[in-house]
Amino acid sequence: ETGVTQTPRHLVMGMTNKKSLKCEQHLGHNAMYWYKQSAKKPLELMFVYNFKEQTENNSVPSRFSPECPNSSHLFLHLHTLQPEDSALYLCASSQEGGAGGGYEQYFGPGTRLTVT
Amino acid sequence: AQSVTQLGSHVSVSEGALVLLRCNYSSSVPPYLFWYVQYPNQGLQLLLKYTSAATLVKGINGFEAEFKKSETSFHLTKPSAHMSDAAEYFCAVRGRQGAQKLVFGQGTRLTINP
Numbered sequence A: 001e002t003g004v005t006q007t008p009r010h011l012v013m014g015m016t017n018k019k020s021l022k023c024e025q026h027l028g029h030n031a032m033y034w035y036k037q038s039a040k041k042p043l044e045l046m047f048v049y050n051f052k053e054q055t056e057n058n059s060v061p062s063r064f065s066p067e068c069p070n071s072s073h074l075f076l077h078l079h080t081l082q083p084e085d086s087a088l089y090l091c092a093s094s095q096e097g098g099a100g101g102g103y104e105q106y107f108g109p110g111t112r113l114t115v116t
Numbered sequence B: 001a002q003s004v005t006q007l008g009s010h011v012s013v014s015e016g017a018l019v020l021l022r023c024n025y026s027s028s029v030p031p032y033l034f035w036y037v038q039y040p041n042q043g044l045q046l047l048l049k050y051t052s053a054a055t056l057v058k059g060i061n062g063f064e065a066e067f068k069k070s071e072t073s074f075h076l077t078k079p080s081a082h083m084s085d086a087a088e089y090f091c092a093v094r095g096r097q098g099a100q101k102l103v104f105g106q107g108t109r110l111t112i113n114p
Helices: none
Strands: A004-007 A010-013 A018-025 A031-037 A044-050 A053-057 A064-070 A073-079 A087-094 A111-115 B003-007 B010-014 B019-026 B032-038 B044-050 B056-058 B064-068 B073-078 B087-094 B108-113
Touching: A004 A087, A010 A018, A018 A031, A018 A087, A031 A073, A044 A064, A044 A073, A053 A064, B003 B087, B010 B019, B019 B032, B019 B087, B019 B108, B032 B064, B032 B073, B044 B056, B044 B064, B044 B073, B073 B087
Parallel strands: A010 A111, B010 B108
Antiparallel strands: A004 A018, A018 A073, A031 A044, A031 A087, A044 A053, A064 A073, A087 A111, B003 B019, B019 B073, B032 B044, B032 B087, B056 B064, B064 B073, B087 B108
């Protein structure tokens, strides 16, 4: 595997279900991110993790619970979601703190989530 | 705080024509700037980035962008459009200090007409 991988690619869940999204980066980066992409809206940053520590939570509802057990893996635990949570969830990673700047983020293919 | 505005949510060009996708940023100091492309059912792929070296930045797939501080712009161009360029394009900005948040524009859907 190369780059950033996400599983599953598609997920349909009821509002009472509990599910998890998984992200793995194979780039040796030290930061990981969750984004939400809804139709007709800009990408929304949800969470930021640096060296496994959460450094940003953009007022995300508690029904979304991130977990970062190590610098290569990131999970998003979902429970009691609402239909408006249906979206494409993108994971990204970057290398922070190095010389040269830029710090571009590399994205996975996303998980298409549908809440029924 | 940084922000970006992409002018035009839809752009349509003929195959072989010039592609111009517009992006204006707002920042107190020149930021880092990025263009990403998203094909259907895929994640975002980095096309190019500006980090303060050359103001004309060349990227993948024949795209380039020019940083113009006086106009606070970072427009994306390609001399000759291919059918395979049909996708959604996102401009993004990141500040040079402090938070590592990447702020995206709303995206421009590029359609190529045969």
